[in-house]
Amino acid sequence: MDAKEVKDVARRCGADLVGIASMDRFEPLPPEQHPAQIFPECRSVIVLGRRILRGALRGVEEGTNFHSTYAMFGFRWLEDNFLSKTTYDVTCAIETCGFEAVPLFGYAIDGMPTGRPVAPGKPAPNVIVDLEFAAQAAGLGEMGLGGFFLTPEYGPRQRFALILTDAALEPDPVRGKTICGDCGLCAKACPFGAIRLEQQTSVGVPGRQMKVAFVDYAVCRSCPNGAMQGPGRGSRPDRCAAACVRACVVQLESKGKLAQKFAHPFRKREPWALDVHQRPVQVSAELGKHGCDDLVGQKKA
Numbered sequence: 001m002d003a004k005e006v007k008d009v010a011r012r013c014g015a016d017l018v019g020i021a022s023m024d025r026f027e028p029l030p031p032e033q034h035p036a037q038i039f040p041e042c043r044s045v046i047v048l049g050r051r052i053l054r055g056a057l058r059g060v061e062e063g064t065n066f067h068s069t070y071a072m073f074g075f076r077w078l079e080d081n082f083l084s085k086t087t088y089d090v091t092c093a094i095e096t097c098g099f100e101a102v103p104l105f106g107y108a109i110d111g112m113p114t115g116r117p118v119a120p121g122k123p124a125p126n127v128i129v130d131l132e133f134a135a136q137a138a139g140l141g142e143m144g145l146g147g148f149f150l151t152p153e154y155g156p157r158q159r160f161a162l163i164l165t166d167a168a169l170e171p172d173p174v175r176g177k178t179i180c181g182d183c184g185l186c187a188k189a190c191p192f193g194a195i196r197l198e199q200q201t202s203v204g205v206p207g208r209q210m211k212v213a214f215v216d217y218a219v220c221r222s223c224p225n226g227a228m229q230g231p232g233r234g235s236r237p238d239r240c241a242a243a244c245v246r247a248c249v250v251q252l253e254s255k256g257k258l259a260q261k262f263a264h265p266f267r268k269r270e271p272w273a274l275d276v277h278q279r280p281v282q283v284s285a286e287l288g289k290h291g292c293d294d295l296v297g298q299k300k301a
Helices: 003-012 054-062 067-096 131-137 185-189 243-254
Strands: 017-022 044-051 101-105 158-165 195-203 210-215
Touching (some): 067 101, 131 158
Antiparallel strands (some): 044 158, 195 210
């Protein structure tokens, strides 16, 4: 089985995105995030992605339906049913060809339960592979300034799962920074100031690292503007439908940065926002229908 066969199978099984990383790219990761700690004979890491439907964000964008639109079709069912089925089927196909394959959910390590090491020198279970690092290492995209992963196809609208395998597969090239324009619109969209642009660190694959702002996830957990907490997913809240990510969608689409195009703009009405007490607050004109480069009273560049 080669890389092309794996990708063909993945797409037949419903994957919208698939990339492959070689093990040498994971050398910078600590043991508690390293795939070799789960599967020492692993030679390739396959990253599978399924898109978050733009329509799954619609109820949150309008402020009228959070759970039967996004929470199910964009978050829990997408991860627990649709993406997991794709991951299982691809894993079966790899093992049918005689290679071992380890399927993994793409969870963040924050707040996940840990046990006791089973032997000296081993990290405590559960080892959780750094998802964003793996997705970049597999050539699928980049980390945006706001701390969420961006692909050239869908921007921030996707979810990932991983497969570790002892099959030696040709890796995809690691991408540079081509999507995020460091506009800071994500930070401006947060009524709580949880994204701190003045505090930045470099993250990602060495040689292709990118600046990411500090995100105060303790603040995000109390956000009523689309951030959600998923059961069994640790303490990091999901922000894919939150005000920050929806502002990013508006900006990337308005700039023509994404491969997937739509007949009508995502933001059709003025955005809404609530404070920590869930009271409406005024939203900056910069967060309107056309992104931060088409402000009220100004012309497009």
